[in-house]
Amino acid sequence: MSTAAYQTIIETNPAEIFVPLYTGRLLSSVAFKDEAKRFKHNLIMFVIVNFVGGFLGGFRIGVFAICISRLNIRLRTKLFQSYLRQEIGFFDTHESGKLLSRLNQDTQIMSSTVANNIAQCIGALVKFIGTFVMMIKLSLHLTVACLIGAPLILIVAKFSGNAHRRISEKVQDLSADASEIAEETIQTIRTVRSFGNEEGELKRFADILHLAYKASLVQAALSAAQKWFVELAQLGMSVIMLSYGAKLVYENHISGPDLLAFVIYQLTLGSILNDISQIYTSLMAAAGASQSVFDYLDRKPLQLPNGTLQPNELQGEIEFKNVSLAYPARPDEVAIRNMTFHIQAGQTCAFVGPSGSGKSSCINLLERFYDPSSGTILIDGQEIQDYDHKYLHRKIAMVGQEPVLFNRSIKENIIYAINDNDNDTAMIHAAEQANAHGFVIDLVNGYETMCGQRGGHLSGGQKQRVSIARALIRKPTILLLDEATSALDPVNERLIQDALFLNKNKQQQRTILISAHRLSTIERCDRIFVIHKGQLIEQGTHEELMEIDNGIYRELVRRQQMDIDS
Numbered sequence: 001m002s003t004a005a006y007q008t009i010i011e012t013n014p015a016e017i018f019v020p021l022y023t024g025r026l027l028s029s030v031a032f033k034d035e036a037k038r039f040k041h042n043l044i045m046f047v048i049v050n051f052v053g054g055f056l057g058g059f060r061i062g063v064f065a066i067c068i069s070r071l072n073i074r075l076r077t078k079l080f081q082s083y084l085r086q087e088i089g090f091f092d093t094h095e096s097g098k099l100l101s102r103l104n105q106d107t108q109i110m111s112s113t114v115a116n117n118i119a120q121c122i123g124a125l126v127k128f129i130g131t132f133v134m135m136i137k138l139s140l141h142l143t144v145a146c147l148i149g150a151p152l153i154l155i156v157a158k159f160s161g162n163a164h165r166r167i168s169e170k171v172q173d174l175s176a177d178a179s180e181i182a183e184e185t186i187q188t189i190r191t192v193r194s195f196g197n198e199e200g201e202l203k204r205f206a207d208i209l210h211l212a213y214k215a216s217l218v219q220a221a222l223s224a225a226q227k228w229f230v231e232l233a234q235l236g237m238s239v240i241m242l243s244y245g246a247k248l249v250y251e252n253h254i255s256g257p258d259l260l261a262f263v264i265y266q267l268t269l270g271s272i273l274n275d276i277s278q279i280y281t282s283l284m285a286a287a288g289a290s291q292s293v294f295d296y297l298d299r300k301p302l303q304l305p306n307g308t309l310q311p312n313e314l315q316g317e318i319e320f321k322n323v324s325l326a327y328p329a330r331p332d333e334v335a336i337r338n339m340t341f342h343i344q345a346g347q348t349c350a351f352v353g354p355s356g357s358g359k360s361s362c363i364n365l366l367e368r369f370y371d372p373s374s375g376t377i378l379i380d381g382q383e384i385q386d387y388d389h390k391y392l393h394r395k396i397a398m399v400g401q402e403p404v405l406f407n408r409s410i411k412e413n414i415i416y417a418i419n420d421n422d423n424d425t426a427m428i429h430a431a432e433q434a435n436a437h438g439f440v441i442d443l444v445n446g447y448e449t450m451c452g453q454r455g456g457h458l459s460g461g462q463k464q465r466v467s468i469a470r471a472l473i474r475k476p477t478i479l480l481l482d483e484a485t486s487a488l489d490p491v492n493e494r495l496i497q498d499a500l501f502l503n504k505n506k507q508q509q510r511t512i513l514i515s516a517h518r519l520s521t522i523e524r525c526d527r528i529f530v531i532h533k534g535q536l537i538e539q540g541t542h543e544e545l546m547e548i549d550n551g552i553y554r555e556l557v558r559r560q561q562m563d564i565d566s
């Protein structure tokens with residue numbers, strides 16, 4: 001039986017419906033002499049219905065707790081899965097703090113409120129029907145008299161529920177904003193500290209929480225007003241019912257014990273109506289908190305991993321044909337404009353150009369972090385989108401400008417995402433090529449040394465070398481190095497390059513693409529592409545480019561030479 005069905009049965013707790021009847025009868029047999037002979041029977045029935053009701057009630061609480069945690073785990077996993085499916089552009093436009101707030105807080109609110117309230121709502125409705133039927137059985141006239149105010153209570157509950165939904169949406173958005181600020185501040189604490197701006201960040205955080213508090217005040221006032229109204233309506237209904245009940249008893253239309261039972265049913269009905277109105281309100285509040293969770297759960301990624309190509313051999317030939325790119329976060333600005341070039345398999349090529357010219361963007365496109373806004377990118381003559389997602393990332397490895405390591409050991413970082421976890425020989429070989437082995441074995445814990453969050457326990461150059469090893473261990477056919485050695489001293493940089501370029505003949509065929517500012521490091525490349533304001537303006541070998549009169553490359557080399565000399 002499914003949890004939901006099980007829960008529904010438990011929630012309908014039939015024993016509770018008979019509690020008022022036997023409470024009324026027991027009280028009558030205590031209060032009225034002619035009812036005394038039924039005291040024992042009424043007492044036994046009173047104990048049975050209360051005991052069964054209490055037992056099922058306790059059972060229900062346990063079942064709820066299980067349902068809530070199951071629902072929460074499912075929701076969070078689904079949401080995280082949905083995040084991981086999204087294209088990189090999604091993460092450019094959605095701050096991580098907000099995404100985490102949805103993942104941790106909103107899902108918690110959703111699962112606890114929704115699971116609790118839906119089950120309670122079913123229970124309350126069943127109890128409402130049961131109580132109602134018993135009341136009609138006892139006296140139809142009295143039932144009609146005491147239900148006069150019910151529609152009004154339900155209408156008020158509806159209006160207040162809608163308001164709760166709107167406010168709750170706002171409060172959740174604000175607390176997601178606050179999470180975003182906290183997360184960013186913690187991640188950039190060194191910058192915050194170096195500018196002495198802890199108070200500024202605290203103020204930004206507190207201001208947002210204050211706005212959330214103000215919205216919660218309105219919500220609190222609404223809840224209080226709703227409660228007052230329901231209490232007042234119930235009081236009115238009781239007065240009407242008691243006056244009319246007394247008249248019916250005097251005229252012998254209903255017996256004293258039945259009136260007593262009816263009064264208890266009426267009080268029960270009042271509290272059920274109260275429950276229903278509260279449940280509706282909090283369901284609406286949960287619906288507000290759930291809105292963005294559902295939006296993210298339902299979001300279809302703009303870039304779908306539909307490709308299926310997985311050829312046995314990938315040569316590593318790359319071609320850009322009229323490629324343009326505008327980033328999703330800045331759709332009106334063109335980062336790459338009509339770029340066309342061809343790189344033969346096995347060549348080592350470099351992108352050079354001033355900062356912001358578009359070098360990393362070309363590398364991003366080859367990693368398929370973004371799809372071109374127009375034009376095509378071919379690898380071995382096939383469109384890059386046609387390759388299977390996992391296959392492509394096995395064959396293309398990249399070391400980024402700011403390499404990020406995981407808070408795991410150096411070993412775990414290097415063998416990250418290769419299937420063979422115990423291949424120490426491959427790990428050491430990759431580390432040697434990346435000129436990392438030497439510094440790693442000098443550490444007390446060697447390859448078991450923890451890297452810290454985002455690799456924070458290692459120096460910039462050490463981080464870069466570990467991430468180069470992480471890329472090399474996969475034996476990629478295409479290796480993308482985006483300023484991958486910029487934090488290294490010239491000696492270490494040269495050693496890595498020698499390992500990557502000079503021994504190329506001895507290694508498997510590999511196409512290497514480098515983006516670098518230090519031009520002395522790329523002189524030996526087979527081909528150099530000079531990019532300026534998103535356009536490819538020169539290409540050739542170092543010697544060919546140095547011969548172009550007034551060429552940008554020649555000018556860049558001349559300026560760097562002057563810097564070194566001075």
Ligand SMILES: Nc1ncnc2c1ncn2[C@@H]1O[C@H](COP(=O)(O)OP(=O)(O)OP(=O)(O)O)[C@@H](O)[C@H]1O
Nearest residue numbers: 092327329330335354355356357358359360361362
């Ligand atoms: N994720 C992004 N969203 C929006 N715009 C971006 C993004 N990444 C880069 N840009 C913009 O695209 C342009 C090219 O940036 P790119 O990073 O490719 O330059 P670059 O030549 O690699 O620069 P650098 O040498 O400083 O690393 C810049 O104007 C940059 O502001």
